[in-house]
Amino acid sequence: MRANRGQDTQWALVARGDMFPDALALSPLAFSQEMPILLTKPTSLPAVTAACIDGNGFEYGVVAGDVTAVSEAVKDQIDFKFVSNGGSWAARWGGDPRYDTAAIIAQNGITNTWATGAYMGVATGLNFPDALVGGCAAGANSGVLLLTKPAALSPVAETCVTNNRRYDTDIRVYGGSDVVSDAVYTKLESLLP
Numbered sequence: 001m002r003a004n005r006g007q008d009t010q011w012a013l014v015a016r017g018d019m020f021p022d023a024l025a026l027s028p029l030a031f032s033q034e035m036p037i038l039l040t041k042p043t044s045l046p047a048v049t050a051a052c053i054d055g056n057g058f059e060y061g062v063v064a065g066d067v068t069a070v071s072e073a074v075k076d077q078i079d080f081k082f083v084s085n086g087g088s089w090a091a092r093w094g095g096d097p098r099y100d101t102a103a104i105i106a107q108n109g110i111t112n113t114w115a116t117g118a119y120m121g122v123a124t125g126l127n128f129p130d131a132l133v134g135g136c137a138a139g140a141n142s143g144v145l146l147l148t149k150p151a152a153l154s155p156v157a158e159t160c161v162t163n164n165r166r167y168d169t170d171i172r173v174y175g176g177s178d179v180v181s182d183a184v185y186t187k188l189e190s191l192l193p
Contacts, residue, residue, distance in 0.1 A: 038053065069094060
């Protein structure tokens with residue numbers, strides 16, 4: 001399922017660069033669709049990121065996170081760059097907290113057919129190593145990455161799994177039981193058909 005959206009239509013994904021969760025939630029889509037992830041500050045668009053959008057002619061994109069992750073003023077600047085390059089405003093995929101944003105990104109990735117419900121990775125949202133490796137694995141399998149608290153699966157992540165599960169869904173939990181508890185693992189297993 002390689003639509004090559006990054007090469008064909010000049011898509012870019014944008015996330016805040018001072019925290020890891022939103023960029024990691026985007027990583028499977030970036031991998032499978034060959035789209036770059038560009039980083040920004042929450043309240044200012046770095047000159048290097050603006051130059052990258054201009055220099056590569058990116059026309060369409062997604063901004064990850066709510067307005068506390070990427071302010072409306074920064075999103076307006078990104079939108080202006082995309083429109084100036086002949087495209088349209090960026091979509092905002094985000095919620096509060098990070099677990100909701102990851103589930104919203106996953107759901108939109110599946111809805112846009114950039115991913116399928118056949119592969120869902122799950123990693124802790126409190127640290128980055130497992131999600132970093134897991135995002136690549138999920139992308140290589142045209143899947144998505146959900147983030148969880150160590151002891152409880154977020155309701156939005158549960159809804160995403162329930163709404164997109166298939167008879168052949170493969171859920172992979174990245175990390176040991178000290179970062180994603182056995183209770184979360186058992187809950188994920190119970191959601192499969």
